[in-house]
Amino acid sequence: MTTMTDQARLLKTAIPGPRSVALHEARAQQVARGFGITMPVFVDHADGALLVDVDGNRIIDMGSGIAVTSVGAAAPQVVERIAEQAAKFTHTCFMVTEYEGFTEVAAALNRLTPGDHEKRTALFSTGAEAVENAVKIARAATGRPAIVVLDHAYHGRTLMTMTMTAKNVPYKEGFGPYAPEVYRAPMAYPFRYDGDEKACAADALAKLKDLVLTQIGAHNVAAIVAEPIQGEGGFVVPAEGFLPGVVEFAREHGILFVADEIQTGFARTGRMFACEHEGIVPDLITTAKALAGGMPLAAVTGRADVMDAVAPGGLGGTYAGNPVACAAALGAIETIEDDGLVARAAEIERLVKPRLEAMRAESGGRIGDVRGRGAMLAIELVEPGTTNPAPQYAQEVAAHCHREGVLVLVCGTYGNVIRLLPPLVISDALLEDALDVLATAVRSLA
Structure with a gap:
């Protein structure tokens, strides 16, 4: 650098x-x-x-714009790519006319995210937008309405993601009513559990299973959405074994597991993605923040069959995958790998x-x-x-x-x-x- x-x-x-x-x-x-x-x-x-x-x-x-400028505030490869792309064109809307930067970022995410299965990627502008679209995709793929999230979770400030977020003040106070069919399960939070870490994981997992099986009905649950390390909720690292247990339970019941890696992704935790610490391969993974070195860009990456469950026209947004932001992302990913x-x-x-x-x-x-x-x-x-x-x-x-x-x-x-x-x-x-x-x-x- x-x-x-x-x-x-x-x-x-x-x-x-x-x-x-x-x-x-x-x-x-x-x-x-x-x-x-x-x-x-x-x-x-x-x-x-x-x-x-x-x-x-x-x-x-010591904040990196809340985990955004992981490659530095003005990384040379990011700046150079932004300048080069901005001189060509700043916008066309990928749903109107296509450009290579969008597909190049998608290819990089398909390569880098956990799992060697066939993947597809959709690009958006913000982390909340990515989570919201992950919910849409999960519902389209499963035909089910319910979403399960965890205590202490933070997923964004839109209506859906604000509903999924746990903390009331300042994120939710005065903004209700909230979106339906969102259910909250306990988090395996070792510091706030009266017992060892193994018991913490087992207890939280048992309560999540009980919620899904008795209060919601597993056949109604489209996805369980979780941060591999919780961000705004307090940097809570789940008790070891909890999230793998959640993934196993989800797969048993045809429920998709969505890893929200918006704050944890792109080398932040000492792995490219935090779910790699416990060998988790999510069905869908949401990314943003450090993805584009400071430019607004977000993504949902996941199993090809799940991602392609949405019909043409069902995903998008005017600024989704903006070409200058895509150029920045290619520079940020290059910096992470090269350095x-x-x-x-x-x-x-x-x-x-x-x-x-x-x-x-x-x-x-x-x-x-x-x-x-x-x-x-x-x-x-x-x-x-x-x-x-x-x-x-x-x-x-x-x-x-x-x-x-x-x-x-x-x-x-x-x-x-x-x-x-x-x-x-x-x-x-x-x-x-x-x-x-x-x-x-x-x-x-x-």
């Missing part, structure tokens, strides 16, 4: 600086207040794992997880859990000596990091999880600097 910005954190002003403050105040007159903000700085440019704001501060990015970013994500885990464990040991019981895979890692903050969520600690830690020029994100059903999603191209030096700031923030809780 080529970088032009000096790769070191730098604070020229307080965070936010005066120009960011002025721009943020002006924003209130122009932008709907429903758009929240994590860190009120306005970015001028970005390079690798650094965001440079309008006041000249260099901020270490060995799957292995780099695994290396980031080896560097970061011991530091997080050390923070837990020194936290006076305030860090209840350290979890995640690859470069998708988190700490869950609790009241000392309990598992009671402590969202106030998460807010304090995030605020400290932001003041010091390190962007971290808060997540979790209870708002008590600090999540780390650094660009996979981040240097060890920047990573260590960010972790030093995080460690100081955790110590300050005492």
Whole structure:
């Protein structure tokens, strides 16, 4: 990766600086207040794992635009392909006239996603759109109406995906009524289970089976949709064996298994896709975020017979598979493969997880859990000596990091999880600097 910005954190002003403050105040007159903000700085440019704001501060990015800029904020291969394609044409609509970029991205996804079966891919614009279309495809293929999702799930903000999402505030409050035929099963959440991991997996699986068999009727269920590692719900890694058990149960009853890999896909967890950690081959897999290096692009990839169950005209969208976004995706995939970013994500885990464990040991019981895979890692903050969520600690830690020029994100059903999603191209030096700031923030809780 080529970088032009000096790769070191730098604070020229307080965070936010005066120009960011002025721009943020002006924003209130122009932008709907429903758009929240994590860190009120306005970015001028970005390079690798650094965001440079309008006041000249260099901020270490430990969020990647919520797992989007995994190859860096302006990866050369992405930028070059975007420029080349934009000079040719920016749009035709693939349903009107065709272009090779769309089919090239589809071919790459058919090659990269788990399983050696024949596949088809449909391209869209956003993750929520991909999940919504996965539901449509599953219903068309099975002739069944019901969809099963999990506690703590996040699948998007459209009517269907908002219904599938577990957390009410801020994602669902005031937006009902919701879509019908969506059912929620327990998640195998080891930290919040009174027992060992094996028992956690078995108990959650038994409850899911009971829900499907007795409350819904297996013959009515089109698909079970699950994140291999939950994102907004708190970076919850399911208890080992739970998801393979779900897949086996689904196949026994003609139910499709949909892996929502929108946040976990494209090298983020130390595998190209997170479901590979437990050898899961989904019937359908949804992707977005890191797929196109910052451009809006999403996909559903799956078994050819399932994908082709939808008649011509049943899938699409004006911007679905936009040619500039497709060009960006080819550049992002090329970067991941050429630069060995799957292995780099695994290396980031080896560097970061011991530091997080050390923070837990020194936290006076305030860090209840350290979890995640690859470069998708988190700490869950609790009241000392309990598992009671402590969202106030998460807010304090995030605020400290932001003041010091390190962007971290808060997540979790209870708002008590600090999540780390650094660009996979981040240097060890920047990573260590960010972790030093995080460690100081955790110590300050005492």
